[in-house]
Amino acid sequence: MADPSSLPALATEPTDVTETPEARVPGVLVFILADMIVFAMLFTGFMVERSGQLALFDQSSATLDVWLGILNTLILITSGLFVVFAVNAARQGRTRATRGWLLATFVVGAGFGVTKMVEYSAKIEHGITMHTNDFYMFYYALTGAHFLHFLGGMLALAVLWFMAGRQKVDGPLFGLIESGALYWHMVDLLWIVIFPLLYLLGTR
């Protein structure tokens, strides 16, 4: 059977390529929206469980390090600001500045990974796992799922940094840079909800 690549016309003639750089952006919003719906359900689940075990949730929440949470918030917001600069630079076709801001976003963002490792290690050292109680089940599930998103974002930033060194940043790559930036903002946004839910609601 003739496969598509065996047709001579296809071997030399790409199909209609008239896509604008921004055309890829709305698609990633579906990914972001779907992800945020699931997180919203998790947040609702947390609040429902919390309402039934208020004392336990508050007591457990008080064991979390609020200052570490604030530091993580600042890290992600700063990193989110840098990725905006990267998108602006890419829109203007400034390759060097785009790569510089993407690198800054990555380096600052890496601080989040370091502080989370410190936090997880301390909890595990104290024998606190996701089976300790329902609060810690949500703590590990929410921060763990968020951490996986963070790792995905870091990978995306690294890939974009490499690609920006090989392609025009205001060409077809721009759509990917903007999509990556939108995803990185989602990582910010999720943390901005997770932080008060887990770290602040229980403080008195």
Added chain:
Amino acid sequence: MNTNMSNAAYFKYWRACAAMGPVFLTAFIVCWGVLGYNIPPIPADFTAEQMAEHFRTNYNEVRAGMAGAMLFGVLYLPWTLAITKVMEWINPNENNMVSTLQMWGGGLTVVPLVTSSVFWLTAAYRPDVLDAVTLQMLYDQGWLLIDMFYAITTIPMVAIGIAGLTDQRKQPLFPRWACWYSIWAGLSFLFELLMPFFKSGLFARQGWLNFWVEFIVWFAYIVIVTYYVFKAIPRLEQERSALLAKA
């Protein structure tokens, strides 16, 4: 190469294979889900005696359901092949790694679907002589297999998304949103990683997240992809006719 092959011959069976997706989905929900008592699953925090009571009461429905699930479960394979054929046309000048991954991943998804049904069928085969803990173990094993082998289904879902997003057509064969949905849905199965650690709550096999959300997400993916495969086939028929006319 056979450019003399007519479109009717070239695209023969494509629609039939694509139609196997909805057939699979409907039959699987009825057989595996309703007759097999897997929608919703029997809770993981049920005692062995409660589980045994279920099999000793409902063994005939479970036998019929699992036999049906094993029969219709394999329809995931022709459905996968229809997607592969469309994917081969997305970027015909590139290698076929992504479409091949999709074909293997989708084809191998049949394995957990059918094999897990065997465990439930075994439990329903001699529930009167098997002890309660063995029946519980068989039911658990079926669920652990179907849930924890999710990664084999993630591969084709991500592959479809990647291929679709690199489609250079002004109007891609798979719209961007559907590609991102497919990638997201495949990755969302990662929550199943927590399933073995819980017998109750949202992460347990019967939990709202690891059962209701994840299975609805998967079922919706089947419907969405089938719809766009059916929309892609007539477009590819036109594309191929035009290319043959030029050749």
